[in-house]
Amino acid sequence: MNKQKILIADDEAQIREILRIYFEKENFEVIEAEDGAAAILKVQAEKPDILLLDIMMPVLDGIDTLQLIRAK
Numbered sequence: 001m002n003k004q005k006i007l008i009a010d011d012e013a014q015i016r017e018i019l020r021i022y023f024e025k026e027n028f029e030v031i032e033a034e035d036g037a038a039a040i041l042k043v044q045a046e047k048p049d050i051l052l053l054d055i056m057m058p059v060l061d062g063i064d065t066l067q068l069i070r071a072k
Contacts, residue, residue, distance in 0.1 A: 003027055003028060003029040004028055004029070004049040004050065005028070005029045005030075005031060005046060005047070005048040005049050005050070006023055006028045006029070006030055006031070006048055006049065006050040006051075006052060007031045007032075007033060007039060007042055007043060007046065007048040007050070007051050007052065008020065008023070008030060008031070008032050008033070008052045009032075009033040009034075009035070009036065009038070009039035009051070009052065009053045009054060009057065009062065009065065010034075010052075010054040010057065011034055011035055011054065011056075011057045011058055012054075013034070015054075016032045016034075019052065020032065028050075031046050031048055034057075035057045035058050035059040035060065036053070036057050036059050036060025036061060036062065036064060036065035036068075037059045037060050037065075038059075039051070039053065039060075039065050039069075040060070040065060040068055040069060043069050044072075051066070051069070053065055053066060
């Protein structure tokens with residue numbers, strides 16, 4: 001069975017690491033992005049099943065990131 005992919009987008013590496021540990025224990029494949037622009041590129045390349053977006057990120061915040069992803 002294929003693992004579900006989750007994209008974690010947060011500008012704080014420590015938060016991404018903690019979340020990655022928990023999600024990997026639950027058998028998710030974890031993809032990380034440090035800002036909204038990187039998240040958009042990784043969504044296009046990796047096609048994750050779930051997005052977890054921080055609201056306050058540099059370059060693009062989580063809300064703008066989600067709106068751009070939905071528009072595509």
